[in-house]
Amino acid sequence: MITKAMIQRALIERHTAGVQEKLAGARVAIAGLGGLGSNVAVALARTGVGHLHLLDYDKVDITNLNRQQYFIRHIGMYKTDALTEELRDINPYLHITAECVKVTEGNVAGLFGQDDIVCEAFDRPEAKAMLVNGIREHYPDKLLVAASGMAGYGRNDTICTRRVAEHFYVCGDSVSEPEHGSGLMAPRVALCAAHQANLITQYIIDGHTD
Template sequence: METTKVLTKEEIQAALEERHSPEKQKKLSEGRVTIAGLGGLGSNVAYALARIGVGHLHLIDFDVVDITNLNRQQYFTEHIGMYKTDALKSLLQKINPYIDIQTDCIKVTEENLISLFENAGIICEAFDNPEAKAMLVNGILEHFPEKKLVSASGMAGYGSSNTIRTRRLMKNFYLCGDQVTEPTYGNGLMAPRVAICAAHEANMITRLLLGEEEI
């Protein structure tokens, strides 16, 4: 009977350093990222950051996994009914069990925004709901203008991948997507294009952790 090899923290760190260099991996390992929303954007962002060895992740979402999430989100049938915070944490720990993962199973509101994000490093906005997106972005820009914020808008359907871009809108505010395409009948949120936008967010976060910024 085969047994699963348990990797040590040192083995995983050495593999990451081999790929990224010790200098860059040190910055990634020390990185702190808060992801608000664990759906098609947030779950894919979290996967990417876990795989490159970002050391500290704060996952925020109040929702449970639903069958309709499986078309684009990083969950499986056995997770249906589970809180997304619990399901995603369990999956990320299969990639790297030594990541420091904090979860808050709570809906972000104007009332709790300050307490949830006051200790955040880089903030990733990954909500599906436009009103929730606007509330979070406006709240962070108002209360924490010094924090790096990476957001997304416009990724529905199956249009050209090349229209999804990363733009720096303000000193510390980055927006990924085509800024136009909203979900409509027959042109909803689909795995490939949502994942492309999530990769833009994850890559921008990576660049910021490594000291680079979009011009």
């Protein structure tokens, strides 16, 4: 049987005790568990982040399987339940708070109060803007990592991380949008999600992103 101590020792071997202590104590919210959010969550779980707050109200659909961290067995399940199941397979000792809820202007202030970092991973531009505006208004000192532009199969180096304002970063190419023949595809979406997860990891360990 794999114990919590065994997993901790394995992570400390890779990261050192000091780094792993910071990762284990971090609290990261991921709003939206689709192509971006599911990939970010898996990356952070494997890295050793100890507290993940998952928010989504959608169910897994067959059209999600081309880029999201789900399997056929998850079709019809709420994404919060399906992703929690997967993350438990990676590390059953993670502290996961899963909320099957739609994030709105009315509840954004109450949902993220316990989190250190907020990862915006929505699909729709209006939802992205709502969350960014809400976090910037209510929690300006929290690190906010958003994403914009990751459609198609274009050049890797156009996906980048840029600082928009203090505590606010956007990952992606900020240009590409899904269209017929050039939709959201696994490699580029995962590349953008990796930028988000990597920035979050850097912030947790170093206490800054510069």
